[in-house]
Amino acid sequence: MGVRKLKVESGALKYYLFIPTLAILIFMTVVPLAFSLITSFTGYKATENGSFAFNGIDNFVRAWGDTNIRAAFWNTLTFVFFSVGIEFVLGMALAVLLNRQVRGITFIRTFLLLPMMVTPVAVGLLWRWMFNTDYGLINYFAGAWFGSDPINWLGEHIYAMPVVILVDVWQWTPFVVLSLLAGLQSLSSEPYEAGNIDGASAWQIYRYITLPQLKSVILVVLLIRTIDSFKSFDVVWILTNGGPGVSTELFSSQIYRIAFKFWETGYASAVSWIFLIVVMVITSLFIRFLYREDVV
Template sequence: MKENNPNKDRLKYLLFVPTMVILVSMTIVPFVFSLLTSLTNYKATEPDNWRFIGLDNFTRALMDKDIQSSFVNTLVYVAGAVSLEFVLGILIALLLNRKMRGITVIRMLLLLPMMATPVAVGLMWRWLLNTDFGIINYYLSAWFEITGPNWLGEYALAMPVVILVDVWQWTPFVVLSLLAGLQSLSDDPIEAASMDGASSWQMFWNITLPQLKSIILVVLLIRIIDAFKSFDVVWTLTNGGPGVSTELLSLRVYRVAFKFWETGYASAISWLFLIIVMLITSQFIRFLYKETPK
């Protein structure tokens, strides 16, 4: 019989200590601190002048019209970006799933937008969309004799442009995820349906799409979470403007925390934001487990 070595068992647990210390210090401690801060009127500029105010920050956040406006903007941004990314992603994935020359090169090129840092993407598109010397307005004028609009300065255009920039950067992620799912599917059901005279649309809708349902839900879940916490691209593109037309909730939290220095209030907004995202994602996870074959 194999005997247990007490010293070896003790060593195994000791090896976990550095990881647990880092985990606690980098995640749990900030969470607890932000929760406690949200219950006070703490300001970073007045660290010694604070008091416990209970849920007043949360009540204030729920009644704040600026927060409501930012939340609506966030919902529009997330819904628009993720919907377009999914539609384009599945269409491009179906196209790239076919055998054709140069398909490997095309797949590699798809990675480029996703590999760029969000700040670089925002700055690049800000220059491209510049009203006076942006290349997009230049070619609109040179080729079509059209005076290009102020893409990032007009209230009606700013949010669609921000959404399209996010779509440009993150559609490749959706494409690659769905393409991997398509290539993992068995060809037997498709071949059987083809022999029975099913059309391409019928095979996609009744065979391919149901088999991809779990992968689709995971991809949508990841993109929704990521889109909800978007900050870099929007900040570098529009800084939340014009006015507050593209001010997402993440930008609003930043302004409250680092412009008005209301740290306690910013923490309360962040916790409300976290709760909302958790409620939305929990529904996706519940649906995912419901649809996953046992």
């Protein structure tokens, strides 16, 4: 009887031990989400203690007609599309090139990962200095080699977004390379041997053998980078502060500006939930597209 009771208590013990972790998880995720959802239906401002006046869907209606929110939405889509797309193309090409055993390849792989190890704030400061109009290295070499006049890279609409995308590509392409390279090195060699025996070209082997086997890895990499790009804030804020005008204003920086510059907490919460819904819809469509049987 005592042994049976001990077994029952031991079996229940693991659930009791899980309670503190579950409580912390709820406190750190569910409670803030619930609070922000409730706040999004109010006119609450952080500078006005206790002013939780319910205003229905006024915040969401306001966001729908806010030109700054619309600009941030399209800027974010542009930033995510080009940065993730370029990172994937470059990452795949570099992963294929690095997936071979030659002398010094380990050093090259390690060196390639350095940008990913730098904090986003440091990356922003570094590239802001390099693109500085008066004493930046980019203008210096452009003037020395091509004799061109100094360009205000971060202060003109036509250049600001491409520069922001370039910096993001520089920092996060190594992550794509590392992930895809790990996937390539885990592939079985038998299909490649069969393809070579059948006389398949290098492109056919890549198209019909490599890509199908890497499908799940590609999905995970693109999903992670897409979600992470939607949340980008540090580098963009340091480089351009959302400018010039609103040409590089992303959803994340717009939410920050509403919440901590104008202190409209309720409105910021509503915009945050719109942002969350947009990301969820886009990533869901993205997953469905990549899981189609005819994608590769």
